[in-house]
Amino acid sequence: xxxxxxxxxxxxxxxxxxxxxxxxxxxxxxxxxxxxxxxxxxxxxxxxxxxxxxxxxxxxxxxxxxxxxxxxxxxxxxxxxxxxxxxxxxxxxxxxxxxxxxxxxxxxxxxxxxxxxxxxxxxxxxxxxxxxxxxxxxxxxxxxxxxxxxxxxxxxxxxxxxxxxxxxxxxxxxxxxxxxxxxxxxxxxxxxxxxxxxxxxxxxxxxxxxxxxxxxxxxxxxxxxxxxxxxxxxxxxxxxxxxxxxxxxxxxxxxxxxxxxxxxxxxxxxxxxxxxxxxxxxxxxxxxxxxxxxxxxxxxxxxxxxxxxxxxxxxxxxxxxxxxxxxxxxxxxxxxxxxxxxxxxxxxxxxxxxxxxxxxxxxxxxxxxxxxxx
Amino acid sequence: xxxxxxxxxxxxxxxxxxxxxxxxxxxxxxxxxxxxxxxxxxxxxxxxxxxxxxxxxxxxxxxxxxxxxxxxxxxxxxxxxxxxxxxxxxxxxxxxxxxxxxxxxxxxxxxxxxxxxxxxxxxxxxxxxxxxxxxxxxxxxxxxxxxxxxxxxxxxxxxxxxxxxxxxxxxxxxxxxxxxxxxxxxxxxxxxxxxxxxxxxxxxxxxxxxxxxxxxxxxxxxxxxxxxxxxxxxxxxxxxxxxxxxxxxxxxxxxxxxxxxxxxxxxxxxxxxxxxxxxxxxxxxxxxxxxxxxxxxxxxxxxxxxxxxxxxxxxxxxxxxxxxxxxxxxxxxxxxxxxxxxxxxxxxxxxxxxxxxxxxxxxxxxxxxxxxxx
Numbered sequence: 001x002x003x004x005x006x007x008x009x010x011x012x013x014x015x016x017x018x019x020x021x022x023x024x025x026x027x028x029x030x031x032x033x034x035x036x037x038x039x040x041x042x043x044x045x046x047x048x049x050x051x052x053x054x055x056x057x058x059x060x061x062x063x064x065x066x067x068x069x070x071x072x073x074x075x076x077x078x079x080x081x082x083x084x085x086x087x088x089x090x091x092x093x094x095x096x097x098x099x100x101x102x103x104x105x106x107x108x109x110x111x112x113x114x115x116x117x118x119x120x121x122x123x124x125x126x127x128x129x130x131x132x133x134x135x136x137x138x139x140x141x142x143x144x145x146x147x148x149x150x151x152x153x154x155x156x157x158x159x160x161x162x163x164x165x166x167x168x169x170x171x172x173x174x175x176x177x178x179x180x181x182x183x184x185x186x187x188x189x190x191x192x193x194x195x196x197x198x199x200x201x202x203x204x205x206x207x208x209x210x211x212x213x214x215x216x217x218x219x220x221x222x223x224x225x226x227x228x229x230x231x232x233x234x235x236x237x238x239x240x241x242x243x244x245x246x247x248x249x250x251x252x253x254x255x256x257x258x259x260x261x262x263x264x265x266x267x268x269x270x271x272x273x274x275x276x277x278x279x280x281x282x283x284x285x286x287x288x289x290x291x292x293x294x295x296x297x298x299x300x301x302x303x304x305x306x307x308x309x310x311x312x313x314x315x316x317x318x319x320x321x322x323x324x325x326x327x328x329x330x331x332x333x334x335x336x337x338x339x340x341x342x343x344x345x346x347x348x349x350x351x352x353x354x355x356x357x358x359x360x361x362x363x364x365x366x367x368x369x370x371x372x373x374x
Numbered sequence: 375x376x377x378x379x380x381x382x383x384x385x386x387x388x389x390x391x392x393x394x395x396x397x398x399x400x401x402x403x404x405x406x407x408x409x410x411x412x413x414x415x416x417x418x419x420x421x422x423x424x425x426x427x428x429x430x431x432x433x434x435x436x437x438x439x440x441x442x443x444x445x446x447x448x449x450x451x452x453x454x455x456x457x458x459x460x461x462x463x464x465x466x467x468x469x470x471x472x473x474x475x476x477x478x479x480x481x482x483x484x485x486x487x488x489x490x491x492x493x494x495x496x497x498x499x500x501x502x503x504x505x506x507x508x509x510x511x512x513x514x515x516x517x518x519x520x521x522x523x524x525x526x527x528x529x530x531x532x533x534x535x536x537x538x539x540x541x542x543x544x545x546x547x548x549x550x551x552x553x554x555x556x557x558x559x560x561x562x563x564x565x566x567x568x569x570x571x572x573x574x575x576x577x578x579x580x581x582x583x584x585x586x587x588x589x590x591x592x593x594x595x596x597x598x599x600x601x602x603x604x605x606x607x608x609x610x611x612x613x614x615x616x617x618x619x620x621x622x623x624x625x626x627x628x629x630x631x632x633x634x635x636x637x638x639x640x641x642x643x644x645x646x647x648x649x650x651x652x653x654x655x656x657x658x659x660x661x662x663x664x665x666x667x668x669x670x671x672x673x674x675x676x677x678x679x680x681x682x683x684x685x686x687x688x689x690x691x692x693x694x695x696x697x698x699x700x701x702x703x704x705x706x707x708x709x710x711x712x713x714x715x716x717x718x719x720x721x722x723x724x725x726x727x728x729x730x731x732x733x734x735x736x737x738x739x740x741x742x743x744x745x746x747x748x
Contacts, residue, residue: 039692039693039696039698040689040692041700043699043700044699044700044703045700046423046680046700046703046704048680049420068695068696069688069692069695069696073668073688076668076688077668077670077688077689078670083686083688083689083692084689085684085685294447294450294451296452306420306422310421310459311459312451312457314443314447314450314451314457315414315457315458315459317443318413318414318442318443318457319413321442321443322413322442322443324413324415324417325417325418325699325702325703326417326418326420328699329418329420329699329703330420
């Protein structure tokens with residue numbers, strides 16, 4: 001039987017790889033940035049707009065959809081693809097990250113985790129088996145094992161959590177039934193290289209067709225994150241897709257791809273868009289800035305997205321100040337397009353065996369966290 | 375010299391007319407519903423989405439744009455068409471309606487009106503001459519004379535206001551300079567047929583290329599509104615476009631077109647969309663209703679809009695309950711499409727000389743203000 005999801009590497013350059021990820025809902029090119037549709041919608045844009053800007057794979061959140069509208073409701077309406085009008089690849093997380101970051105009064109035991117909903121305080125329980133059952137009801141192409149996400153620098157907690165995460169991964173594999181879904185395992189271990197290596201070996205040996213890296217971009221420094229990625233690049237199996245969870249600034253995308261990551265997702269580009277911040281290869285713009293009031297230029301003159309082809313910074317500034325929804329829509333289109341363009345540029349650089357040059361040029365021109373000059 | 379805006383009637387049936395409105399930014403078919411872009415954006419949708427759903431002419435509000443970002447800023451950014459990315463016809467109102475409905479502490483005198491901004495309390499003055507100057511800076515294809523909008527049932531107030539409105543109309547004509555803009559006059563007179571006739575005669579005789587009907591749908595009954603429209607249909611010149619301001623329910627659109635109106639605008643379809651109400655020829659749906667939670671049907675199975683082609687009531691209900699922007703976007707697309715389809719249906723009925731049959735069938739199937747059965 002053909003696996004639900006397969007991965008072909010067409011070129012590599014150092015640790016960086018360019019590939020094709022084949023899923024039951026189509027093939028996507030890697031390196032790939034996956035926009036996040038937390039509640040079965042990428043906030044402020046339509047599926048048609050996502051297709052137009054070149055999105056390939058979307059992520060949706062099991063925790064949110066389990067609580068509202070409920071995975072059984074989504075199954076009754078034909079599954080997540082049909083529900084949200086996305087005929088292309090989908091990935092759902094396990095719900096673990098949100099339980100550990102968003103839910104109230106959580107209690108972890110060996111069997112699973114009990115928590116209260118952030119919506120209404122109601123009590124729920126998530127186990128490896130229920131996380132798989134919920135994700136089966138949702139029906140994404142790629143589903144994730146349930147893991148525990150401890151604070152990255154607490155070694156004792158990370159050691160204990162790692163034991164649970166590995167046991168839960170085994171149980172997820174045993175509970176996994178749908179042949180049209182691929183189950184990816186998640187490497188944890190905080191900022192500790194030895195724990196990360198131990199976790200990578202354990203998860204790899206279980207035979208998952210894809211390996212995720214969890215528990216990064218959660219409070220550790222950039223340097224700590226890059227060190228962990230450097231260490232993992234050498235021990236993870238070369239032939240399986242590598243998915244770095246929850247990382248999505250332009251600069252982190254470049255650094256992760258250079259270190260062998262194939263796939264990333266993050267709410268950052270869409271969340272920043274709703275806060276009127278535009279991501280560009282030269283740095284960030286805050287579109288509420290009065291300096292842009294009569295600026296006729298697009299956000300990024302080098303960008304070919306719908307927002308940059310049609311609207312001035314002056315107009316976007318007006319929309320932002322006036323509190324118009326269109327500001328969020330246009331900035332979401334732009335920010336996602338910026339990541340898509342960066343992924344495409346990195347892929348081409350890998351094919352051309354000039355990834356280090358590409359990354360060096362990006363680092364040299366990118367002004368971290370500072371607005372570019374008007 | 376060719377007038378900026380001309381109107382060809384291609385068919386009439388009773389009082390109803392089907393025509394072409396030619397403007398410097400293109401020709402649109404009438405009867406026509408114009409979506410409102412209060413702050414230079416139709417809330418929750420892009421210009422691309424408006425084009426896709428068949429919008430022809432958009433309206434923007436002088437009062438709002440004068441206060442923010444300022445008409446001079448818009449002029450500096452190339453005018454309203456370029457500012458908001460709309461290459462098709464635009465109409466701006468005079469600011470009068472908002473000054474009389476939204477602004478604080480207004481004081482009317484013979485020369486104009488002084489008011490305080492609803493945004494920051496700052497004091498401003500609007501005169502016929504400044505209303506024209508602001509609209510010249512904005513640069514819409516059709517601009518409106520400054521009028522006074524009194525409560526519809528106060529006869530003394532309406533008589534006094536009518537004198538000012540007519541004097542201001544003359545002054546707007548005298549101040550009007552741009553040859554690429556058409557200036558429309560506005561008939562006032564509240565619910566009083568004799569005042570309406572007097573106003574229609576005065577405005578018509580001034581030679582405006584288009585005649586608007588103001589001061590309706592502001593608190594009077596539907597019956598009073600239809601009576602006024604019946605009376606005006608007989609006295610307004612047949613050859614000029616007739617624009618009913620601020621009216622935009624499906625049922626009012628039909629009744630107004632039957633009574634000779636060519637053009638209408640209203641925030642209702644877009645505002646209701648943001649409150650999760652869907653307009654259909656069978657009545658209104660409140661998409662927050664729990665009855666729709668697992669309903670796989672589109673809003674209106676007979677509708678061909680993007681929302682109805684791709685999404686279930688169950689999904690829209692989820693988006694509404696979850697507070698997602700996409701609910702507003704999809705319902706805005708649907709509600710505007712419902713008006714566009716109704717306008718197209720009425721136009722075809724006029725061409726086929728079966729307008730009364732079309733209207734009778736619409737009335738028979740439409741359930742006013744009640745949700746249709748699930």
